[in-house]
Amino acid sequence: MTNIPPPPMPGTKPILDPKSVVKDRSMEFQKELIGSYYDRLARSPETGEKTVATFVPGNLAELIQCFGLVPILPEINALQSGMRKQSGHYITEAERMGHSEDVCTYVKCDIGMFHEGNVGPTGAVLPTPDHLLLSYTGCFTFMKWFELLREEYGCPSTMLQVPYQARGEITPEMKAYVVKQLKTEVIPALEKLSGVKFDIDLLREKLTLSARAEDDLVAVLEAAKARPSPIDAYFGGVYYIGPIFTAFRGTQEGCDYYRVLREEVEERVRQRRGPTTPEGEMTDERFRLVVEGPPNWTNFREFWKMFYDEGAVVVASTYTKVGGLYDRGFRHDPSDPLGSLAEYCLGCYTNLSLPKRVELISDYVEEYGADGFLINSVKSCASFSAGQLLILREVEKRTGRAGGFIESDLVDPRYFSGANIKNRIESYLQMVEQKRAAGATA
């Protein structure tokens, strides 16, 4: 077990430095990147660029780029709608059309957004996809989601089935199955859509860039092992993963972004600075936590504030691994382009078995010197949520650290009860403190 030094006494100094509310260079860089992506997407009907809708976990960004296609990411559109307070209206619209209140709100938000004019986060109308590339990695809902969209858009779809790592391993047969689908289904479909012949050397070039960015992302995430942590690996982490989980893996811009970000974070480590929050730099790290599960997007700032107001920093999270477990060693490999894409799809966090998830979270608690771990269980996502109460008990048993459990939703504002969540987080942190105090006196 990691030897955890005693925590600073709570309340001995201010937690935040409001004078430091300035945007880092990487933030501006990312804003430009994401803005350029949405502009390109919005202009695609004029430019004639074809679009392909796909999902974040197990996405084939480099392959899509090889055909000059522009990805549409419905999950990202949904979470952006959540952050812009639009999702509630879209969800209601979808439910009015007959979609059940019991199902994933990403799906309903996406369908509601389409029926309400398909306006993207930059205010521009987004195009409908020319093709649906269904990468079925770790989420059953994805399959039904694209079947629903296919009915809406009337465009063709291609399925890439990614076998589940039920026993915590990727077998040669699993990999071969994914590669075979890439060769016989996905690549021919994208060739037909784009009119571009597949160039494996171009894919190799893109995978080389991917691996470079992945190295830098891992350095950023692992910087949270420092004390104080220079980053928040959950609330800040979702920004850090943005470019690499979406349209910029395999691009030079993506590499440049992660190099800038890494340099910033390494500088923060050298200066022993805490993470940036919307209200300034955290100067008093009181709790180090690991978080499992996606964040809530409708009240993202409010949710984050509940943590930094208490001096709680998230040092590792599972959500930032849904688009790839790079910190466990995986890198896209130009020497095995299609095999590497297959391994990537197979290895995403949501494709891990429950025992492997328990193992990973327990390892994070130890490796990052966490005081405890917290599960944000979201109603929408059975892929994450089913089994989390057992995960809670198992990780507690293995690590001896306190586990907490809160419930919310991805983009349904009706399922975010701020007072309840705040109360639970405060109670949980008190429990962590008591446990820590008991450990220190033992």
Added chain:
Amino acid sequence: MTRTTAELMAFAEDLYYDLDFKSVKRWKVKTGGHAIGFMPVYAPREIVHAAGAMPVGIVGAGDWLEVIRGDAYYQSYLCHIPRSTIDMAESGRLDFLEGMLFPSTCDVIRNLSGMWQIVKPDMYTRYVDVPQNFTDGVGGQFWAHELRTLAQELGERTGTEVTDERLRASIALFNENRRAVCDLYSLRRDEPARAPTSEVYLMVRAGLVMDVEDHTALIREYITAARNITPPELDNARVIVVGAFCEQPPIGLIKSIERSGCFVVDDDLILISRWFTDNAAETGDPIEALALAFVHDSVPTAVMYSAKAGRGKAVVERVRVARAEGVIFAAPSFCTPALLDQPMLVAELDREGIPYTAFKFAENAGQFQPIREQTGTFADTMKLWSVA
């Protein structure tokens, strides 16, 4: 001596309510065989059988088990079948099983396969990752490998090697069983008053905890007995029930639908009993036969990917074949596959002008009056105002 439908029903009801699986335990003692559980929707029962084990359907605990431990594993916004299943595991009710198969039905059952590895570390556990690609050399090949692995592992577990000969014999037995069940469904479709769904359901469900040959004989016996009764004269509306392919509705709910004035002339309950729409080949490589039967002849259902648009066309075809007047959507609460599928089916029914109604249920639901009123009104509406 030939049994009456009432006597056969009493037999099937005993099995239905037996959460201690006494019939399976008796079978094990009698034959020295093993028992391997499986959850909905599809598991290759032929392979389990060929390995000298009875495939035992674990489809929840209905409304007659008070779930206590299971609720400690699941949040309120997840369906009921996993909580009753793990409750049965925790209370020792499933200790008679040598193994458990978890098909890739949805994320909840998928994750339950991992929970099982933790909760029941000594039990053989396998996730059955069925193909969603239906090309012979792609999804078919992957599935054949999965089946071979399963056959080998089960053989090692039971001590009975799954030889080609044994597997071909098992395929033949399950083909015969499927034909019997389909004959029963045809009888109900043609003469629903003679074979009501509350009876047909229990007869088919009995197959989850019986030896396959005994179950085939039971179904045949019921068909004969049902043909000998004088059915009541009823002017019910003909409906099909869609959405209850995993978590099962309590029998009281099925009876309520019928008593409200509906003949249920098709359904997707206990779908595994008629999963293949054609016989699996009984000659040649039996693994290939099962793999190809799956990729070519699986019944269309929400858990299977549809490579082409028009998901609702299959339900319209079922309405036509069953000569149904309308559709009742009965999905378990929080059932992702059924509830995400439903809008696509509804859209097609709207296009075809086929009436429908929808409600949700949980396997432990105890109050059926609102559903009875809803389906009764639906039946009346169809009878009074239908164009025909």
